[in-house]
Each structure stands twice: as structure tokens, then as C-alpha cells.
Amino acid sequence: QARSHRFFPQFPIQGFLSIQIIQHRSIPMSLPSHVRLVEVGPRDGLQNEAQPISVADKVRLVDALTAAGVSYIEVGSFVSPKWVPQMAGSAEVFAQIQRKPGVTYAALAPNLRGFEDAVAAGVKEVAVFAAASEAFSQRNINCSISESLARFVPIMEAAKQHGVSVRGYVSCVLGCPYEGNVAPEQVALVARELYAMGCYEVSLGDTIGTGTAGATRKLIEVVAADVPREKLAGHFHDTYGQAMANIYASLLEGVSVFDSSIAGLGGCPYAKGASGNVATEDVVYLLNGLGIDSGIDLEALIVAGQHISTVLGRASGSRVARARSAQ
Ligand code: HMG
Ligand code: MG
Numbered sequence: 511q512a513r514s515h516r517f518f519p520q521f522p523i524q525g526f527l528s529i530q531i532i533q534h535r536s537i538p539m540s541l542p543s544h545v546r547l548v549e550v551g552p553r554d555g556l557q558n559e560a561q562p563i564s565v566a567d568k569v570r571l572v573d574a575l576t577a578a579g580v581s582y583i584e585v586g587s588f589v590s591p592k593w594v595p596q597m598a599g600s601a602e603v604f605a606q607i608q609r610k611p612g613v614t615y616a617a618l619a620p621n622l623r624g625f626e627d628a629v630a631a632g633v634k635e636v637a638v639f640a641a642a643s644e645a646f647s648q649r650n651i652n653c654s655i656s657e658s659l660a661r662f663v664p665i666m667e668a669a670k671q672h673g674v675s676v677r678g679y680v681s682c683v684l685g686c687p688y689e690g691n692v693a694p695e696q697v698a699l700v701a702r703e704l705y706a707m708g709c710y711e712v713s714l715g716d717t718i719g720t721g722t723a724g725a726t727r728k729l730i731e732v733v734a735a736d737v738p739r740e741k742l743a744g745h746f747h748d749t750y751g752q753a754m755a756n757i758y759a760s761l762l763e764g765v766s767v768f769d770s771s772i773a774g775l776g777g778c779p780y781a782k783g784a785s786g787n788v789a790t791e792d793v794v795y796l797l798n799g800l801g802i803d804s805g806i807d808l809e810a811l812i813v814a815g816q817h818i819s820t821v822l823g824r825a826s827g828s829r830v831a832r833a834r835s836a837q
Pocket of ligand 2: 554717745
């Protein structure tokens with residue numbers, strides 16, 4: 511028997527069809543015409559490398575990314591060198607890169623000390639990082655979630671004084687290496703705090719890459735009740751090969767900023783077994799295929815990825831780059 515649909519009462523529809531529409535009521539977002547990619551390879555990518563990588567090689571990588579048209583590059587971290595030795599030379603890297611106007615060169619800062627070191631190195635944008643899981647927060651930054659949020663308050667105040675923008679991360683949004691499942695509501699709580707304290711954007715980190723497209727859509731729906739979708743970014747590690755699907759799911763949910771890593775570099779030193787972020791080359795290939803502009807030249811990006819892969823002495827983690835080199 512025909513009846514009116516709950517959301518579209520002007521359309522009388524049959525029972526089966528109405529159930530389909532109700533289940534997929536979050537779909538109608540159209541895809542964006544432009545996506546901003548946040549290149550995290552020099553930071554999230556290289557932070558996990560045990561072998562020494564020279565400042566010159568890091569600078570060459572950042573400059574190659576700039577030349578490829580990347581508009582946002584996370585260059586390094588101002589964290590304790592005892593915790594993440596590979597990021598110890600970040601100030602030198604910042605001193606030597608060729609900055610192009612309009613490009614953001616950002617750094618991680620876990621506390622006021624890190625923020626001050628970043629500003630002294632000429633950094634104009636920092637990222638603070640919290641977690642949705644207590645155990646990960648303790649392992650990664652040696653404090654509870656609420657202690658970390660309290661630590662960020664003076665950073666926000668100092669950032670305002672220095673005209674520095676602050677981006678926020680939430681880790682373990684789709685699973686924790688120590689606690690397992692993480693409720694989307696818990697992620698929303700942390701994301702809301704970061705947004706409320708002045709982070710202009712909150713990047714949702716699937717640190718261990720266990721998330722699926724369905725879980726990603728659910729996560730964004732829940733978090734978007736507290737932080738607008740246009741203020742959210744997706745940060746997908748590709749450990750389970752789900753990152754591309756999760757990006758597409760996020761696009762359908764109205765998210766248009768994604769973090770990615772050249773050549774798929776990386777992992778987090780405090781998330782054992784976590785692999786690199788989704789490869790930037792692969793995301794640009796996906797976006798090109800969807801007719802979505804990212805401002806990035808795929809060919810130049812592939813060259814940048816091949817160069818750093820040679821420095822590291824291994825094959826690129828980008829499927830696109832590997833396919834191209836096999837041709
Ligand atoms: P702590 O040991 O609790 O800190 O570490 P503390 O305040 O007791 O200080 C201990 C020592 O560190 C002291 O030196 C401080 O001076 C020094 P000592 O007296 O022993 O010689 N120190 C610093 N040195 C340099 N820069 C600083 C700094 N702060 C203190 N900023 C701390 C706490 C937060 C410092 C430490 O846990 C840390 O550095 N953690 C960083 C961990 C990290 O970088 N993880 C990777 C990035 S997060 C990530 O990858 C996830 C993400 O990609 C999203 C996702 O995928 O989910 C963002
Ligand atoms: Mg990460």
C-alpha cells in the first residue's frame with residue numbers, strides 16, 4: 511500500500527522503496543569540485559623511519575612537493591627527540607626549505623615548549639594532537655586525554671598572539687591498538703573540544719587503518735553533530751587497504767580535506783604495525799578520475815615519491831607510482 515515518505519511527504523512510495531531511502535538518507539551530498547590535500551609524508555611518513563635521513567634529503571622532499579603544487583605540507587615535529595628521534599632536525603629543515611607564497615608549511619607541537627620552538631623556526635601553522643583513546647594518549651604523549659586538552663589551551667593563547675593557525679588531530683578514531691573499538695561519540699567529544707578551543711579544522715585519524723567505509727560514514731555523521739563537516743579532515747592510514755574506500759565514503763559525507771603521504775610513507779611509532787598513510791599519488795589519481803581539482807601535478811608528484819623511495823632504499827608504497835614504473 512502506497513504511503514508518504516517521512517522526509518519527502520510529496521512522494522507517495524511503496525514500503526520497500528521507502529525503507530531503502532530511509533536507510534540511505536545521508537547520501538545526497540554531491541561530490542566537491544575541489545579537495546585540499548594535506549601532505550603529511552615529511553612528518554607522519556618519515557617520523558617512523560629508523561634509518562637516518564639527512565636534513566638535505568628532507569628539504570629536497572619538501573621542495574619537490576612544493577614544486578608539484580601541494581598547497582599544505584606538514585614538514586616536521588617539535589616533539590621530544592627522545593620520543594621521536596627522526597624529527598629532531600625539524601628546525602633545520604624549516605630553515606632550508608624554499609617557501610612558496612600561498613603554501614602552508616606546518617609542524618606538530620605537543621606542548622607550549624614545542625609551540626615556542628616551532629615559532630622560533632618560523633612556523634606559521636601548527637597542529638596539536640589528541641587521541642580518542644586513553645591508552646593511546648598515554649603511550650603517544652604520556653598524559654591523559656583531558657591533560658592533553660588542558661596542555662593545548664596555552665598553545666591556543668600563544669598562537670593567537672603570534673598569528674599562528676592551529677589544526678587539531680584526533681587519533682584512533684576508528685580503533686585503538688591498545689583498547690580496540692572506539693565509540694564515535696568519544697571521538698566527537700574530543701573533536702568538539704579541539705574545535706571549541708580554536709582549532710580551525712579537526713583531522714580525524716584512523717591511526718591503525720582498521721576503519722571501513724561504513725564505519726567512516728557513521729563516524730562522520732556522529733562527529734558532524736558537534737563539528738561542521740567543512741571543518742573536518744580525514745587522515746587514513748592504509749594498514750588494512752581501506753584508505754581509498756574511506757576517502758570516497760568521506761567525500762560522500764561532505765568532507766573535502768584529506769591527509770595523505772607521498773609514496774605512502776610512514777606509520778606512527780606508538781601504534782605498532784600501523785603502516786603509512788594513504789599514498790598522495792593514489793589519492794590524486796582518484797580525484798582526477800572524479801573530476802575533482804586538487805591543484806597537484808600527478809607526474810611531478812610521482813617523481814617526488816620515487817626520489818624519496820630511492821633515498822629510503824625501497825619500492826614506493828603508491829600503487830599508482832608502482833604501476834607507472836612498471837610500464
Ligand atoms: P614527557 O616525557 O611526559 O615530557 O613527554 P616532559 O615534559 O616530562 O619532558 C621530558 C623531556 O622532554 C625533557 O627533557 C623536556 O625538556 C623534553 P629532559 O629534561 O629529559 O632532557 N621536552 C621536549 N623536547 C623537545 N620538544 C618538546 C619537548 N617537550 C618536552 N616539545 C611529550 C611528553 C609530549 C614531550 C612526549 O611524549 C612527546 O614528544 N611525544 C611525541 C610523540 C609523537 O610525536 N608521536 C607521533 C606524532 S602523533 C601521530 O603520528 C598521529 C597522527 O598522525 C594522527 C593519526 O595518525 O592518528 C597525528
Ligand atoms: Mg598519522
